[in-house]
Amino acid sequence: MVALAVIDGMPMFELSIVCETFGLERLDLADPWYELRLTASGSVRTRNGFALTPPYGLDALVNADTVVIPALPGDYVDGDARLDPDLLNALRAAHGRGARMVSLCTGAFALAAAGLLDGRTATTHWMRTDLLRARHPRVRVDPSVLYVDDGDVLTSAGRSAGLDLCLHIIRNDLGAEVANQVARRLVVQAHRPGGQAQYIEAPMPRSNGDGLAPLLQWAAERLHRPLTVAELARQVGLSPRTLARRFHDATGTTPLRWLHAQRLSRARQLLESTGLPVDRVGEECGLGSAGNLRHHFTRAVGVTPTEYRRAFRQTRA
Numbered sequence: 001m002v003a004l005a006v007i008d009g010m011p012m013f014e015l016s017i018v019c020e021t022f023g024l025e026r027l028d029l030a031d032p033w034y035e036l037r038l039t040a041s042g043s044v045r046t047r048n049g050f051a052l053t054p055p056y057g058l059d060a061l062v063n064a065d066t067v068v069i070p071a072l073p074g075d076y077v078d079g080d081a082r083l084d085p086d087l088l089n090a091l092r093a094a095h096g097r098g099a100r101m102v103s104l105c106t107g108a109f110a111l112a113a114a115g116l117l118d119g120r121t122a123t124t125h126w127m128r129t130d131l132l133r134a135r136h137p138r139v140r141v142d143p144s145v146l147y148v149d150d151g152d153v154l155t156s157a158g159r160s161a162g163l164d165l166c167l168h169i170i171r172n173d174l175g176a177e178v179a180n181q182v183a184r185r186l187v188v189q190a191h192r193p194g195g196q197a198q199y200i201e202a203p204m205p206r207s208n209g210d211g212l213a214p215l216l217q218w219a220a221e222r223l224h225r226p227l228t229v230a231e232l233a234r235q236v237g238l239s240p241r242t243l244a245r246r247f248h249d250a251t252g253t254t255p256l257r258w259l260h261a262q263r264l265s266r267a268r269q270l271l272e273s274t275g276l277p278v279d280r281v282g283e284e285c286g287l288g289s290a291g292n293l294r295h296h297f298t299r300a301v302g303v304t305p306t307e308y309r310r311a312f313r314q315t316r317a
Contacts, residue, residue, distance in 0.1 A: 001035045003064030003094075005087060005110075006054050008044040009073030014104040014162045015046065018068050021166040021182065029181050030174045037064070041086055047073060058090040066100040066169075067091065069107035070162070077106045077128060088114045101153045102169070104162030108155045112136040120150050125158025144302065163188060212236070212250050216258075223263050223286045229255050263287050264300050271309040278305050 002022045006015065023036035038054035039061045045051050061067055069091070075081035091114040095101050103111050108124040109132060111117050118138040123129065129143035142148060147156040147165040149172075156165035163186070171179035183189060215236050219227060232255055233243040247255050266285040270276055276284065282293035290305075297305050
């Protein structure tokens, strides 16, 4: 039995993912299928304005085999609202009974608030990973993956990554063929390569960078060149050591690491928006040959440049 915790003000998207994957019976694929129970402490209204009266209370959550926490309302993540203590106690009790605990997107904040992620590796939406790490320092946050399977506690990255995790659970429970068939009916990939690192932007700093903004812009326009720290320092009339110190204060990283991140960001833009051959993309972004681009891109993003381009073209289509 799968219990879905419904919280007042939560978004519909992750809620519907759980209902679609576990709540829609597919007895032609597996018999029995999952039994899904929507649980809450009373009537709720989603962020989109839909009124719901879940038929089960939190006691059903305590007695479930699998407990799923979808994305939380924004006030609980970015604001100072606090989750219902009864819900947190129910999560702890369910975990104590041996239930499999699952969070989608920012639902990880609920598991963390209940203390269920302490000492574990977990993930959430890439826009909230730093916040999760700061608020719950005992959690090992991995911002790059689509989901983390830590045995009895599983967490997914943001938005559609919740579907990846649900398919992963079906794959573990009922086998790869059943998961593949469900994915086919949902018209999605059964297993996406790479992680959410391929969707994270690497923007220019919003501040003036302690006076370094013109230098950052100058370098960003010359990524195809083999830029060095000495050349960057000469551009602003500083010693390499002084530039390194001011650069770290302004950006939080070193000049070479910043350049590398910008080159990877440029490579992603070219792969998304142009049909340039991979070797030409490597030259344009300053990563050199196709082989060198493939090495650095795959290491940082989790998929090859070709796979990345194919995925984004399918998304646009």
